[in-house]
Amino acid sequence: MNDKDMLEEKMEDTNVHGSDGEDAKNDQDEYEKICYVCRRPESVTGTMIAMPGSMNLCHDCMQKAFDSVTQGGLDLSKIPNMPYMNLNLNDLGKLNSQDFDIPKKQKIKKRSDKESKPEMSLKDIPAPHVIRQKLDDYVIGQEQAKKVISVAVYNHYKRVYLADKGIIDEEGNVQIEKSNILMIGPTGSGKTYLVKTLAKLLDVPLAIADATSLTEAGYIGDDIESVVSKLLSAADNDVDKAERGIIFIDEIDKIAKKKNTSSRDVSGESVQQELLKLLEGSTVEVPVGSNQKNALTPMTSVRTDNILFICGGAFADLEDIIKERLKEKSSIGFSAELKDQYEKDSNILFQVTNEDLRKFGMIPEFLGRLPISVTLESLNKELLIRVLKEPRNAILKQYKKLLELDEVQLSFEEESLEWIAEEALKKKTGARALRAIIENFMLDIMYEIPKDPSIGSVVITRAYLDKKGGPFIEMRS
Template sequence: MVSELDRFVVGQNKAKRAVAIALRNRWRRQALEGEMKDEVLPKNILMIGPTGVGKTEISRRLSKLAEAPFVKVEATRFTEVGYVGRDVEQIVRDLLEIAIAMEKIKKRKELHVKAQKLAEERVLDALVGEKASVATRESFRKRLGNGDLDDNEIEIVTNESNQMPSFEIPGMPGANIGMINISDMLGKSMGNKVKKKKMTVKESHEILINEESDKLIEQDKIIKMAKNSTENNGIVFLDEIDKISARSDRIGGDVSREGVQRDLLPLIEGTTVSTKYGPVKTDHILFIASGAFQLAKPSDLLPELQGRLPIRVELDALNSDDFKRILKEPDNSLIKQYKALLNTENVDLEFSEDGIDMIANLASEVNSTVENIGARRLHTIIERVLDDISFTATDKSGEKIIIDSKYVKKNLGELVKDTDLSKFIL
C-alpha cells in the first residue's frame, strides 16, 4: 500500500503508514466473525500539517486503491442544526450516492457483453427496420462490426426520466430526502418520457449500451450493495477541521463552530443516518480529518472529538529537495504533464537538471518569504516559466525547447527578488 502511494505522493511516510494500517485493519475486520466483527471500530485519523504537503492527495489515492466510496468535504461548509447551512448528515448521503454510482459502473462492466448485443439489435432496427430479412440483418451486422456504418445517421428512441430537482430546506436536516421520492412516484404514474434523437451510429453506441445495461440492472440489488459498501468501506475526508475549533482568543461565531463539532461527534462515533434509500449506519466508516492548525491547536477541538480521532499524524513541511522529487518522481509529475501537453502541439519540451533545481529552489524561497502554500507553489512557478511557450506553441511546432537555469532565471529571476511583487504574482 505504501509503495503504491509512493508512486503519487513524495515523502510523508508517517501519514502513508497510518492510512495503510487503517485500511489493512479494515480488511482484517472483514475476516472476523460474530460479535467481534461488530466490536472492532475503525481508528480515525487526524492529519496535521501545512497546506500543500499531500494530506488530501494521500486520502484520495487511498480510496482509489481500495476501490472504496470516498467523499471530501470542507468542515467550514457545515453549520449547527438550526443555522442556515448544510447539515453534517448530508456527508453520509453524498457518500451513499457515490457508492451507488460506483456499483452501477461495476455492474455495467459485468453486463457489457449482453448489453452490447442488445444495443446492436437496436441499431440494426434503426438501420434496416424490424421487419428486414435475416440475411439483410446479418449483412448489415457484419458491416456494423467492421465500422463501415459508423458515420450513418440513425434515429433512436431514448428514455428520459421525469426527475424533479431536489433542494435543501435550511435548518431542517435531511429535508431534501422527500423531494426525490415524490419525483419517483410521479415518474411511475406519468411514465418516463420517450424522446427521439438523431445521431450517428458511432455516437449512439455508448448511449444505447448504458441504456440497455440499466434495463438489466436490478436497482434494489445495487442499493443493497452500495449501502453495504458505504457502511463497511466508506472513507470521509474532513478538511479544514482546524477552522471549526473554538479558540480561547476568538470571539463571536464560536457557538456555531462548536455546534458543528458536536454534530460531527455522533457521526464519527457511530449513528444511523436517514437517506432516501433507507437507514445507513456510520459505525464502520473511516473518518480522516485534516487541518493546518496554524492559528489553532488540536487541543482546541472538543475533548470528545479529539477522542474520536485517536491516530495523530504530523506531516512535514516541504523543502527544495522534496520539490525536486515532486517534479521528477511521481507517475504523473508536473514535468511529465507539461511535456505531454506541449507534445500535442509537436513541441519537444525538455527540463535540464539545473533547470529543475532552479525551479525547486525558487519555490522553496518564495514559500519561506511570502506564504507557505507547499507544492502548489510549483504550479504557479512553472506556469509563469512556461507562459511564453504555452502562448506561442503553435508557431514553435517541431522545435525542441530546453528549460535550464538560464531560461528560468530570465523568466522569473527579478520577480522572486522583488518580495512585494512576488506576493501578488507568485
C-alpha cells in the same frame, strides 16, 4: 389506386407499427423506469406509477406529495420539479408540442442476480506494505505518514470483514474498535492528495467535505449529515457500498472553539459535538439523490460504523502553542535546552500532543474519537524537486506529454528545477505553488511552439527562468 391496393398498404402500415411496438416493448423490458422526483430506479423503489407526459413516480414520492397536500395545504402547481401537476386534462393532446418540455427517459440497465458483488475476503484486503508501495508511486516523502495510514487502513478493513461475517458480534470474541485518523500538516504538504490516492488504490467511494461549511442543525450552512450524503452520492446511492467508504473532512482546524466570544458558537464547538456520533458509529437518515431534506425527497438509513473518517487540517498557529510548552521545560545549566532551538524547527508539529490540540480549541471528546494522529512534514527544496520529477503523474511529465502530441521533446535542466523549488519555498504554499510557477513560464512556450512545425525539442534553462535568456530550441534535422 383501387380499394385492393389501399387495403394492402394499410396492412403493411399495421405490420410496421406492430414491429415498432414490439421493439418498444423489448426496450422497456431491457431498461427500468426512473422516478421523476427522486431519480431512483424501479429495482429500488418497486413498481412505478405512470403519469401523463411519460413521467413515472415511485410510491414514496407520491405518498409524500399527498401528505403535503392534506396536512399543509401545499399547492403542487408551485413545485418546480413537477411541471405536469397543474396540467389541464384537456391539454393532454398537446404534450408533444414545443410548448411542453418533456424530459427524456433516463435509461439504466437492470441488474441481474448474477451481477451481484461477491463478499469481501481477506485476500481482497491489501497488506500494509502493498498499500505503502502503491502510495510511493504517487506521493513523495511523508514516509511516516504513509506507514501509519497503510496500517490503519489495513486494520480498518479487516474490521469490516469481521463485521460482514458476523464475528464481531458473537459472544466471546474480541470486539475491534474503529480507529479514525487525524492528519496534521502545513498547507501543500499532501493531505488531501494522500487520501484521494488511497481511495483510488482501494477502489472505495470517497467523499471530501469542507468543515468550514458545517454548522449546527437549524442554522445557515450544511448539516453534519451532509458529509454522509456526499458519500452516498459517490457510491451511486448504493448503501452497502457507501458503508465501506472513506470520508475526508478537510479544514478540521476551522471548527475549533472560538475564544473570547459572547455569541453562540454554531460553527465551532457545536459542530465538534455533533460529529461525535458519526465518528464513533451511528445510524443517520440522509436524503437520496439530494443534499437537502424536504417532503418530497426519499430518505434512507446509513450506518457509519464501518466508514473510515480521516480529518485533516493545517492547524495554523499550533506551532506557537507547541513552542510555548517546550520552552517551559528549558532550564539553566550545561545540559539545559535553549529556548531559541525551536524557533527554526520546520517540523515542530511532530512534537504535538493532545494537550496542545486542546489549547488550540479541539474538545477532548472529539480527539478521543481520532485515536490515530499523523503529522506530515513540510516540503523542503529537495522534496519539491522530487515532486516535480518522480510521481507517476508528475507535473513535468504532464507537460512533456502535452508537447509530445505536437511531436516536440521537452526537457528541463537540473538548475531550472532548483530555481522552481526555490520560488515555491518563497510562496510558503507547499506543492501547490509548483503548478502556478510552471504555468507562468510555460505559457509563451505552449503558445509559440505550435506556430513552427520545424521545432524538434525545447530545453528549459535557468537563464530563461531568470529572464536573462531564452530556452534552448533545437530544430528538426
